[in-house]
Amino acid sequence: MDFPNRIPVFLLSGFLGSGKSTLLNAFLNDPGVRDTAVVINEFGDVPVDHLLVRKGETTISQVSTGCLCCSDTTDIRKTLDDLQSAAQAGLTAGFTRVIVEMSGLGDPAPLVNALSPEKTGTGQVKGNTSAPEYYLAGVVTLFDVVEGASSLENHFEALKQIAFADRIVVTKTDVARELEGPQDFGLLSQELRALNTSADIIDRREVAFSSLFSPRPYAVVDQGEDVVGWLALEAAMAHEAGHDTRSEEPQGESRHGAGIRTFSIVSETPLSEERFHRFLALLQNSAGQRLLRVKGIIASRDRPEEPLIVHAVQHSVSDPVRLAQWPDSDRRTRLVFITNGIDPDPVRELFTAVVDTSPISLTAFLKKAGPAFVGLILRSVSNLTRPSRRSQ
Amino acid sequence: MSKFHNPLAPKFGRLKNKSSEIKAWVRELLNLPDDTPVTVAELACRDEGCPDIETVIGVLEPGKPIATFRVHLTMVEVTRASVAEAVG
Numbered sequence: 001m002d003f004p005n006r007i008p009v010f011l012l013s014g015f016l017g018s019g020k021s022t023l024l025n026a027f028l029n030d031p032g033v034r035d036t037a038v039v040i041n042e043f044g045d046v047p048v049d050h051l052l053v054r055k056g057e058t059t060i061s062q063v064s065t066g067c068l069c070c071s072d073t074t075d076i077r078k079t080l081d082d083l084q085s086a087a088q089a090g091l092t093a094g095f096t097r098v099i100v101e102m103s104g105l106g107d108p109a110p111l112v113n114a115l116s117p118e119k120t121g122t123g124q125v126k127g128n129t130s131a132p133e134y135y136l137a138g139v140v141t142l143f144d145v146v147e148g149a150s151s152l153e154n155h156f157e158a159l160k161q162i163a164f165a166d167r168i169v170v171t172k173t174d175v176a177r178e179l180e181g182p183q184d185f186g187l188l189s190q191e192l193r194a195l196n197t198s199a200d201i202i203d204r205r206e207v208a209f210s211s212l213f214s215p216r217p218y219a220v221v222d223q224g225e226d227v228v229g230w231l232a233l234e235a236a237m238a239h240e241a242g243h244d245t246r247s248e249e250p251q252g253e254s255r256h257g258a259g260i261r262t263f264s265i266v267s268e269t270p271l272s273e274e275r276f277h278r279f280l281a282l283l284q285n286s287a288g289q290r291l292l293r294v295k296g297i298i299a300s301r302d303r304p305e306e307p308l309i310v311h312a313v314q315h316s317v318s319d320p321v322r323l324a325q326w327p328d329s330d331r332r333t334r335l336v337f338i339t340n341g342i343d344p345d346p347v348r349e350l351f352t353a354v355v356d357t358s359p360i361s362l363t364a365f366l367k368k369a370g371p372a373f374v375g376l377i378l379r380s381v382s383n384l385t386r387p388s389r390r391s392q
Numbered sequence: 393m394s395k396f397h398n399p400l401a402p403k404f405g406r407l408k409n410k411s412s413e414i415k416a417w418v419r420e421l422l423n424l425p426d427d428t429p430v431t432v433a434e435l436a437c438r439d440e441g442c443p444d445i446e447t448v449i450g451v452l453e454p455g456k457p458i459a460t461f462r463v464h465l466t467m468v469e470v471t472r473a474s475v476a477e478a479v480g
Binding site: 149152153156159160191192194195225226228229230232233234236237240 | 404405406407408411429430431432433434435448450452457458460467
C-alpha cells in the first residue's frame with residue numbers, strides 16, 4: 001500500500017451517550033466512504049464500542065486503556081504508526097483518512113496538542129521515519145439535545161468538547177420533546193454559540209457526512225481564547241507532571257477524578273431479557289445521574305444467536321437493537337458501566353440477584369447489601385410497582 | 393423549549409460564566425491588564441489528601457512562562473477568597 005504523504009486526522013468527540021458510534025456507523029456505511037481507519041478510544045476495561053462499528057473494509061484500532069487524553073500523547077502517535085504498519089504489511093486495508101472516536105469523557109486538549117504543528121516543528125505529527133505525516137483536519141463534536149444541557153452543566157469535559165469543535169452536530173433531534181421546530185433549533189444554536197462562536201452547528205437529521213470528515217484548515221486560534229488558553233495550560237501541566245517525582249501513578253487514573261469510574265459485568269450464560277430490563281430500571285431509578293453510561297451486548301436466552309445491543313445514558317434508555325448475528329466469536333454478555341460515585345460491588349450483586357439467578361433472589365440481595373443502597377433500591381422498587389397496582 | 397421557562401432547567405453557560413468570574417478575580421487580584429490572557433480549567437488533583445477535582449488557573453503574560461495557580465475546589469465552589477489565597 002502506498003501512503004499519501006499527508007493523512008488527515010479527525011477527532012470525533014461528544015459526551016457519554018451523545019451518539020458518536022451511531023454517527024460513525026452511518027458514515028462508514030455510506031457507499032462513497034472508503035479508505036478510512038478508525039481509532040476507537042473507550043473508557044472501560046471491557047471493550048464494546050468496536051463491536052458496534054461496522055468493520056467491512058474499515059481498519060479499526062481499539063484503545064481501551066482509559067482515555068487517550070489521559071495517556072501520554074505518544075499513545076496517539078504510536079497508534080497511528082501501528083495502523084500504518086499493519087496496512088503496509090497487508091494485514092489490514094490501507095487508508096487515507098483517520099477518525100479518532102474519543103471517549104465520552106475525553107478532553108480534546110492533549111490530542112489537539114499532540115496533533116498540532118508545534119509538536120514536530122514541521123506542521124504535522126511524524127511517527128517513524130517512513131511514516132506519513134498526520135495532521136489535525138477537523139474536530140467534530142456531538143451535542144445530545146436530550147441530556148446535553150445536563151452534561152454541560154455538570155462536566156467540564158463536555159464544555160471543552162463543544163469549545164474545541166469546528167463542527168457541532170446536534171443529535172437526538174428526532175426524539176427530543178425540547179425541540180418542536182426550526183425556531184427551537186435556532187434558540188439552541190444561540191446557546192451553543194455562546195460556548196463556541198465559530199463552529200458550524202448542524203442538525204443530525206440534515207448532516208452531510210462529506211462536510212464532517214473532509215479535510216479543512218483547523219486552526220486553534222479560530223476556536224477562541226479559551227481553547228488557546230487550555231492548550232497552553234495543558235502543555236504547562238504536562239511539563240510539570242514530567243518533572244513531578246511525587247507520584248508514580250499514571251495521569252490517566254486521575255484526570256476525571258476518583259469519583260468517575262468504569263467497571264464491567266461479564267456473564268457466560270444467556271439472560272432473560274425481561275429480567276435484564278428490570279435490573280436496568282432498578283439501577284437507573286436508584287443511581288439517577290450518578291449512572292453516567294451503560295452500554296453492552298446481551299446474550300438473550302430466547303434468541304441466543306441474535307444478541308441485543310443496549311445503551312443507557314443517565315435517565316435515557318435507548319431501545320435495544322437486535323443484531324442478526326454476533327459481531328465476533330465472543331458470545332458472552334458484556335456490559336460496561338461508567339459511573340460517578342457508585343461502587344461496582346452493589347451493582348454486580350444487584351445484577352446477580354435480578355438477572356443471573358433462578359429463581360430471582362432480590363430478597364437475598366437486599367439482606368446482603370448495605371443500608372444506603374438498599375434504601376435506594378427499595379424506593380426504586382416502590383416506584384416501579386406503584387403503576388402496576390394502580391392499573392389493577 | 394419556547395413554551396415556558398423552567399427555572400430549574402440545566403444552564404448551558406453555568407461553568408462558562410463561573411470561569412469568567414474567576415478570570416475577573418484573578419485580573420483584579422494580580423492587577424493584570426484586561427488583555428492579559430487568563431485561562432481556567434478543572435483537572436484532577438494528583439496530591440494526596442486533596443479533593444478529586446481542582447481548579448487550575450493559568451496566566452499567560454507576554455514574554456513570560458505561563459504561571460499556574462491551583463485552587464483545591466471544583467470550579468463552581470471557587471470563591472474570590474480561595475483565588476486570593478492561591479495567587480497570594
